[in-house]
Amino acid sequence: MIDLTSSKDQHLFVDAYLLAQQRVRSLVENDPDFYPMYTHEGKWRHDLPPWTYWCDGFLPGMMWIFAASDPDESSAQWWREQAIRYTRPLEPRKHDGDVHDLGFIFMTTFYRWFEITDDSEINDVLVQAARTLASRYQPGGRYLASFISNESMFIDVMMNVGLLFHAALEVSSTELMDIAMQTCLSVRRKLVRGDGSVAQEGIFDPATGEFLRQSTHQGYRADSCWSRGLSWAIYGFSNAFEYCGDARLVLTAEACADFYIHHCPSNGVPLWDFDVPSNGDAPVDTSAAAIAASGLFKLARVIPDITKGHLYGQVARKILRTLCEDHLAADTHHEGILRNGVYHMHQKLGINESVIWGDYYFVEALDEALRNEEVLP
Numbered sequence: 001m002i003d004l005t006s007s008k009d010q011h012l013f014v015d016a017y018l019l020a021q022q023r024v025r026s027l028v029e030n031d032p033d034f035y036p037m038y039t040h041e042g043k044w045r046h047d048l049p050p051w052t053y054w055c056d057g058f059l060p061g062m063m064w065i066f067a068a069s070d071p072d073e074s075s076a077q078w079w080r081e082q083a084i085r086y087t088r089p090l091e092p093r094k095h096d097g098d099v100h101d102l103g104f105i106f107m108t109t110f111y112r113w114f115e116i117t118d119d120s121e122i123n124d125v126l127v128q129a130a131r132t133l134a135s136r137y138q139p140g141g142r143y144l145a146s147f148i149s150n151e152s153m154f155i156d157v158m159m160n161v162g163l164l165f166h167a168a169l170e171v172s173s174t175e176l177m178d179i180a181m182q183t184c185l186s187v188r189r190k191l192v193r194g195d196g197s198v199a200q201e202g203i204f205d206p207a208t209g210e211f212l213r214q215s216t217h218q219g220y221r222a223d224s225c226w227s228r229g230l231s232w233a234i235y236g237f238s239n240a241f242e243y244c245g246d247a248r249l250v251l252t253a254e255a256c257a258d259f260y261i262h263h264c265p266s267n268g269v270p271l272w273d274f275d276v277p278s279n280g281d282a283p284v285d286t287s288a289a290a291i292a293a294s295g296l297f298k299l300a301r302v303i304p305d306i307t308k309g310h311l312y313g314q315v316a317r318k319i320l321r322t323l324c325e326d327h328l329a330a331d332t333h334h335e336g337i338l339r340n341g342v343y344h345m346h347q348k349l350g351i352n353e354s355v356i357w358g359d360y361y362f363v364e365a366l367d368e369a370l371r372n373e374e375v376l377p
């Protein structure tokens with residue numbers, strides 16, 4: 001259970017935010033136009049495999065956040081220029097039908113760009129990306145298939161349906177809206193368990209739509225709760241509820257958040273899987289904690305129960321505090337922002353390393369904590 005005893009932590013968050021800006025700036029200066037994924041021995045550049053291609057939006061996504069928050073106009077202008085420079089090359093991915101991850105790529109970049117410009121050409125990119133993502137829909141089982149195969153649905157599809165909701169509302173498409181909703185309901189029914197824990201993957205018979213079993217790639221076991229998967233669910237269901245207002249989705253986000261809170265160590269940072277034996281050498285996953293913090297801020301904003309919202313905001317701040325105090329990559333050997341993330345335990349990729357999505361959601365949560373007084377206890 002997470003310990004909520006509070007202290008004055010605003011200065012911690014400001015220092016971490018400045019470190020994050022400095023790390024992103026030096027990456028732009030030292031390795032221009034490189035899109036990092038996970039570090040190896042503290043360095044972003046290495047020859048290890050990506051496993052799948054879902055991460056190119058996170059670096060420019062941080063630049064868009066910095067551009068929107070920097071009080072110094074010339075510095076904000078520099079961040080905007082970099083954000084555009086790193087966002088434009090991603091446009092061809094709007095036709096990439098091989099992954100279920102287009103929400104990760106486009107909502108961090110073109111959506112943030114569209115938010116501040118309202119430019120219809122930028123919105124057209126988002127709508128095309130949504131239509132491409134929708135082409136992965138399996139009408140039998142009613143879900144968007146993961147990059148693995150048509151029989152597979154991943155929990156992190158919840159982070160991608162936001163792209164469909166956005167496009168559906170922009171072009172008044174009942175088809176896109178239906179695909180987004182049906183996918184949310186399938187994840188809720190097949191991957192979220194009665195206690196609020198989640199499975200990473202569901203396997204279907206694509207011909208009949210019959211659900212066959214829960215499974216995992218990055219979790220400890222098929223019936224365990226992979227920590228990052230749970231965080232994707234907290235964030236993703238809160239986000240989907242914000243778009244469509246369907247009460248089932250906020251109840252699911254709440255169940256997942258409560259599982260996180262009740263099963264996490266008191267400092268708010270979980271081991272890489274909630275069911276892995278805690279014999280002292282199992283690594284934590286700080287990216288799961290950063291995503292949970294940002295997702296809990298979102299849930300705090302959208303949940304109708306104000307008391308629970310206040311609790312979720314406090315938990316998010318506690319998680320951020322621990323990340324700032326114990327997991328910042330403050331020494332210069334590390335090129336990332338947060339240490340102690342985990343990408344893929346079984347494939348031995350990015351273990352106890354920085355991961356770009358951990359850095360992105362950490363920055364997003366810090367930005368929320370620093371700008372929105374309403375989430376402060």
Ligand code: GLY
Binds near residue numbers: 156228343
């Ligand atoms: N979306 C894949 C992961 O969370 O590692």
